Amino acid sequence: MFYSAAKVTVRPEDSDEGHQKLIEEYGSKQGWAAARYCDVISYNLYKHWTPDIVDKWAEYVDKPILITEWYANPDRVAGGFLCKNTEDCGKFYQNFALRLLEAKNVVGYHYFSSLYDETMENYAKQINYNMYNLIDFFDERNR
Secondary structure, three states: OHHHHHHHHHHHHOOOHHHHHHHHHHOOHHHHHHHOOOOOEEEEOOOOOOOOHHHHHHHHOOOOEEEEEEOEEOOOOOOOEEOOOHHHHHHHHHHHHHHHHHOOOEEEEEEOOOOOOHHHHHHHHHHHOOHHHHHHHHHHHOO
């Protein structure tokens, strides 16, 4: 019911063709049109080595973004970014988390994992224990 009402309300306002590729790759046209009316955008982001798309989102909707689920897995059965092993999953975590911390429009994230062993945990700790220093670094660098 809500989406039906939102679709009727938002569709007339959604005539920008510049975001068509964004819509095709990352969600419905109605979803991105509705995002303009939200206070915070929550998104699950899978199968990308680097979350550079958040910069494109910021160009279209000037809203804070919360990445609610992202992960890597060396198991082809599971979703997420496919890695060879848990060490590569750890490197993925560092790369992705650093980019999210650098993005001005990302206000938080939640790493979701069904596989989180000691190797992966060590990579995550290197970022997590230094999170505030990293945010300060990126803020200073981007001034």
